[in-house]
Amino acid sequence: MVLLTAALTVRGLWHGTDGDGWKETIRSDARGYYGYLQAFFIRDDLGREAFNSTYVKYTPTGTLNKYYCGTSVMMAPWFGIGHALAVQDPDGPQDGTSEHEQKAIAVGGWVYLLLGLLALRALLIGLGVRDGIVALIIIGLTLGTPLIQYAAMQPGWSHVYSFCVISAFLLAVQRIHAGASRWWIVACGAFLGLAILIRPVNAMVLLAVPLVSGRTLGAFFTRLFQQRSALVLGIIACASIIGIQSVLWHMQTGNWVEYGYKGEGFHWTRPEIVKVLIGFRRGLFLWTPLMLLPALCAILLWRTDRWRSTWSLVYWLVSTYIISSWWIWYYGGGFASRVYIDHYPILVIPMALVLERWRPRWLHIARVFVLACILLNLAQLWQFHNGFLHPESMDREKYTYSFLRFDEAHRNKLGGNYQEAPFNPNGMEVILEETCGMDQNCTFWSRGFRVPWEGAYSPATVCLFDQYHEFGLLFEATTDTIPAGRVLYLEVGLQRFDARPEASLHALGVTEVRDAQDTVRFYEPFRLNPVPSRPGVWQQLEYRIPVPALNKGDRLRFYFWNKDLRSRFLMDDVFMRVSAVKPY
Numbered sequence: 001m002v003l004l005t006a007a008l009t010v011r012g013l014w015h016g017t018d019g020d021g022w023k024e025t026i027r028s029d030a031r032g033y034y035g036y037l038q039a040f041f042i043r044d045d046l047g048r049e050a051f052n053s054t055y056v057k058y059t060p061t062g063t064l065n066k067y068y069c070g071t072s073v074m075m076a077p078w079f080g081i082g083h084a085l086a087v088q089d090p091d092g093p094q095d096g097t098s099e100h101e102q103k104a105i106a107v108g109g110w111v112y113l114l115l116g117l118l119a120l121r122a123l124l125i126g127l128g129v130r131d132g133i134v135a136l137i138i139i140g141l142t143l144g145t146p147l148i149q150y151a152a153m154q155p156g157w158s159h160v161y162s163f164c165v166i167s168a169f170l171l172a173v174q175r176i177h178a179g180a181s182r183w184w185i186v187a188c189g190a191f192l193g194l195a196i197l198i199r200p201v202n203a204m205v206l207l208a209v210p211l212v213s214g215r216t217l218g219a220f221f222t223r224l225f226q227q228r229s230a231l232v233l234g235i236i237a238c239a240s241i242i243g244i245q246s247v248l249w250h251m252q253t254g255n256w257v258e259y260g261y262k263g264e265g266f267h268w269t270r271p272e273i274v275k276v277l278i279g280f281r282r283g284l285f286l287w288t289p290l291m292l293l294p295a296l297c298a299i300l301l302w303r304t305d306r307w308r309s310t311w312s313l314v315y316w317l318v319s320t321y322i323i324s325s326w327w328i329w330y331y332g333g334g335f336a337s338r339v340y341i342d343h344y345p346i347l348v349i350p351m352a353l354v355l356e357r358w359r360p361r362w363l364h365i366a367r368v369f370v371l372a373c374i375l376l377n378l379a380q381l382w383q384f385h386n387g388f389l390h391p392e393s394m395d396r397e398k399y400t401y402s403f404l405r406f407d408e409a410h411r412n413k414l415g416g417n418y419q420e421a422p423f424n425p426n427g428m429e430v431i432l433e434e435t436c437g438m439d440q441n442c443t444f445w446s447r448g449f450r451v452p453w454e455g456a457y458s459p460a461t462v463c464l465f466d467q468y469h470e471f472g473l474l475f476e477a478t479t480d481t482i483p484a485g486r487v488l489y490l491e492v493g494l495q496r497f498d499a500r501p502e503a504s505l506h507a508l509g510v511t512e513v514r515d516a517q518d519t520v521r522f523y524e525p526f527r528l529n530p531v532p533s534r535p536g537v538w539q540q541l542e543y544r545i546p547v548p549a550l551n552k553g554d555r556l557r558f559y560f561w562n563k564d565l566r567s568r569f570l571m572d573d574v575f576m577r578v579s580a581v582k583p584y
Contacts, residue, residue, distance in 0.1 A: 001142040002114045008152040009106050012385065025102040028333070030156025031055060032067035034105075036248070037079045038096040039065070047252035053548075057260060062253045066260030069248055070198030071158040073241075074165075078108030109155025116164035117142070119171045120345050126174045127212070129352040136355070136370060137348050144290040144374040146336040147344065149381060154334075158198050162342035165195045166205055170345055173212045177220045182230035189234025193241030199342065201322055204315070208346040211311040263487065264423050266325040276324040276337070280399045281392075287336035287380070290373035293366065294347045297354035304357065312350045319343050327423040333392040335384045336377075379404060387412040393419065393530070401531045413502075415527020417509065422487040422546045426582040431482055433577040436473075438462050444481075445574060448472030457495040457538045457572035465507065465562040465569050474559040475576050479550050486580040488547040492558060493575035496541055498533040504569035505529060508561040511545050516553035528560065538572070 014022045026034045032055030039046040047062035057064045082104030083096065092098040117138055124134045142148055150159040172188035175181075195202040213220040224231050249258040277284050285292050298316060301309035323329070323339050331339055340347070355366055383389050388402050388410055398414050421428065436442035438450045438461035448463040449472050456462045463472050482488065490511065498504050507529070513522035524545065533539060550556060558576065 001117060001138060002110055005113055005142065005148055005152045006110050008148065009110070009155070013106060013153050013155075014103060022099055022102050022106075025105055026097070026156050028054070029067070029158070030154070032065060033069075033071040033075060033158065034079075034096070034156060035065055036067075036069050036072035037076060041079070041083070042094075042096050046248070057262065059253050059258075061255070064249075064252050064258055064260050066262075068197060068199065068260075069245055070194060070196075071156075071161050073194070073197065073244065074112065074161045075105055075108060075156075078104040078111075106155045109151050109160050112160050112164040113142075113147075113151040116160070116167040116345070119164070119167035120348075123167065123171045123174050123212070123345070124349070124352045126171070126178060127349070127353065129356050133352055133355045136367060137352055140290055140370040140374065141344055141348065144370060144377045145288050145341070145344065146334075146338055146377075146381075147341050148377075149335045149384075150338060150341060153385070157338070159338055159341040162195060162198050162202060163344060165191050165198065166202065166342060167345040169195055169205055170208060170212055170349075173209055173220070176223055177213045177216070179223060182227045185224060185227055185230040185234045186237055187234075189236070189238035190241060193238035196238075196242055197245060202342060204318055204322065205346065207311065207315050207318060208349075211308055211315065211346065211349055214305070215307045264327055265425065266322075267327055267423075267425065268325050271321055271324040272329040273320060273324045276320060276329055279330075280396045281394045282330040282334075282337045284337040284340055286399075288340070288373075289376065290370060291340065291347070293369065294351040297351040298347075300354050301350045305353065308350060308353065312347075315343070315346055328420045330392075330420070335381060335389075379406075382406075388414075390414040390416070393417060395530070397531055413505070413532050414530065416530030416541070417524075417526040417543045417545055418530075419544055419546055421489050421544070421579075422581055424581045424584075426584045428489060428579040428581050431488075431578045431580050432477065433575070435573065435575045437573050438571075444475050444477050444576065446472075446474040446476070448474070448571075453570065455497070456570075457497070462497070462570040462572045465504075465560070465567060465571065467565045467568065470562045470565055472560060472562075473571060473574055474557060475574075476555055476557050477578065478555050479552050482550060482556060482578060483580055484550045484552045484554070486583070487549050488556070489579045489581070490543070490545040490547060490558060491575075491577040491579070492543040492545070493573075494541055495538045495572045496528070496533065497538050497570040497572070498535045499568070499570075501535050502532050503535065504533055504567045506563055506566040507569065508563050509543060510557075510559055510561050511547060512557045513547065513550060514555045514557065515551065521551075521554065522548055525561070533569075 013025065035055055039049055049056050049063045051058060055066050057066055079101055082101035085100040086092055086094060086098040089098065089100065121134050121138060124137065147163065150157050169188060169191035172184050172191055175184040176188060195205055210217050246256045250256050275281065275283065278286055280286065295316065298309060298312040301312065355363060358366065383402065388405060390398055393416050395418065402410060402414065434442060434444050436445040437458055439459060441447065449469045450461050451464050452460055453462045465472060496504060508525045509528050510525045512520055515521055530541065547556065
């Protein structure tokens with residue numbers, strides 16, 4: 001499995017489409033984790049970094065990296081190897097962005113995947129599961145879930161690291177329970193601390209201790225307290241590793257405790273459980289149907305082991321509640337439901353125990369199901385990397401349009417922009433809204449190029465985009481109308497008419513914020529059409545766009561762009577609602 005993952009990295013990530021795909025190793029969230037290493041080991045500017053909207057925050061006493069540093073700690077040895085090679089290359093960059101460092105991070109991802117799978121294998125065998133079942137689970141997890149995406153194609157994200165460390169933590173728990181060396185207690189504490197350092201919510205792995213120990217949980221704690229010196233060392237190891245974050249916070253701002261996720265958080269009273277599990281955007285069971293088997297087995301285990309079944313279901317409930325309570329419950333762009341990867345080692349334990357007892361006929365059905373899930377996952381992974389799936393705003397219409405489509409007619413056809421509202425624990429309030437037909441002047445919408453047309457949506461005038469008209473229908477509002485300092489949420493609607501197929505395929509919607517000096521502070525373009533249009537009919541399109549808080553004197557703009565003058569289409573009845581997050 002690791003060799004297959006490495007082959008995918010070399011062909012898909014390192015080479016890519018132009019031979020320079022390795023440059024995409026450190027992007028998005030990975031830039032924040034990797035930023036610790038660059039700031040600490042190369043630039044020596046931790047706490048004085050230049051502002052970066054992705055991960056660097058300003059504070060009164062220094063800049064703050066918003067991310068927790070556990071992933072950076074696990075990257076560090078591989079970064080060191082890569083940088084040692086980079087400094088020997090006088091023609092390459094020396095700022096940590098060379099080919100050597102980024103490829104070394106990917107090699108580290110292979111190693112952590114290998115260690116995680118080996119630890120999971122040892123854990124399951126220690127629980128009495130035979131090797132054939134273990135092999136089925138290892139193959140299924142690697143090829144039938146997004147684990148392969150985040151080990152092979154996105155090794156800079158935190159998930160393969162959490163998978164590895166949590167697998168090792170569970171193995172340590174099993175070894176302690178089995179009466180192994182006292183050093184397993186120290187290792188258990190270290191693995192727990194590292195899991196929490198990667199993502200603090202990983203502390204929920206403590207709920208998996210009864211699942212691993214079974215009904216003899218008391219014996220586990222007895223062995224812990226019989227080895228008090230080892231227990232103390234384990235606690236020290238755990239606290240020391242977690243303390244690395246406090247030290248880095250202090251180096252940045254002078255404070256021992258910080259919260260880098262200002263403006264983000266949990267909506268504990270508004271969990272999106274249904275969307276997280278079966279939604280078209282990132283639904284776990286829709287995009288990773290293999291996980292239906294562990295969920296089913298958590299229930300079936302009740303017949304033979306009610307203790308483990310109960311704790312497994314508790315873990316499912318708690319992890320799903322926490323995951324679905326995060327304000328952006330689909331966790332931004334990406335492939336499938338990536339946040340469950342961290343929990344795979346725990347969720348597959350009941351699956352292993354149940355399959356171990358199944359008769360050959362049922363086991364054969366399980367193998368066929370796992371194979372089908374692998375084929376579907378690999379097919380959709382290929383679609384994701386070749387322009388057949390939208391990286392963020394998937395919905396029912398897009399999913400239906402693209403499902404198992406591999407032909408050129410369906411490539412690079414999805415667009416739209418439908419993002420979750422910004423973090424708003426106290427809700428939002430509408431600041432302004434306006435519907436603008438093409439037959440009258442409007443307050444916030446400019447006129448565009450309007451022409452009379454008997455087929456207008458309402459009543460007789462439309463806005464025309466053709467080879468002579470690149471822009472039109474500009475929405476603009478300033479801080480005279482929109483309050484500064486509050487994060488915004490735009491809801492845009494319109495009616496669009498194409499006379500021929502894909503006539504508006506290349507048209508874009510653009511959101512931007514300009515300051516008083518006319519400098520662009522925020523810019524986000526997207527394809528106008530969620531899916532290819534139906535010619536000859538008016539279609540209603542809608543968008544949802546979060547926008548950062550405005551500063552005094554800023555202008556908020558939204559407009560339609562007939563990029564390269566390649567599209568010809570009509571538009572009517574545009575609508576804009578601007579909401580602002582209530583203070584909290």
